[in-house]
Amino acid sequence: MAVTAAALPVVETFHSLQGEGVHSGRSAFFIRLAGCTVGCPWCDTKHSWPAAAHPRHSLEALAAKAHDAAAAGAGFVVITGGEPLHHDLDELTAALHQRTALPLHLETSGVDRLSGHFDWITLSPKRHRPPSDDLLRHCHELKVVVHETADLGFAEVMASAASRLRAGNGSDPPVLLLQPGWQSTDGQSLALGYVQSHPDWRLSLQLHKNLGVR
């Protein structure tokens, strides 16, 4: 379903702090691409799902904004969504690399093939739409959202698959993160308990939501 274009549908761009994962708390410039067919019931960006509802931005304009964000202190660019890999990201990352030296990060559910060139890939796999081997092989961090007990077993299956596939590349295993679903008391209790008894895993919290920022 990937589509190559000199412009992409964009929900929003903004300069804030990365709220989740290994790079949590760092200054980042976000490009939230529109379009997602994964359909997670708990999704907090459902407005991003219909790609056609959002304006298309030229790749040059997006790269210019990233350039300005770098001057304002952003430490890296995050391509998020929606599901950004529904689009072919080769041209976008090339345009960004032309205008800025900022590292490029990707946040994806991993249901599509990988495109673009990234310095850091966060894979957040979904039980109802498991990711491709391509993304398991290339992810630097594996972040599983926890709502119920079955999510913990899924997290271990994903961790084993990612470690095996990355080892085939000669790469280290990904950083393993459990993130409680937002305002899910069951998810928080399960994730906290699991991390306490499984030291390979770390807790990821949504810092930006706790701070009330984007």
Ligand code: SF4
């Ligand atoms: S993959 Fe992300 S954007 Fe798409 S439905 Fe799931 S949480 Fe929402």
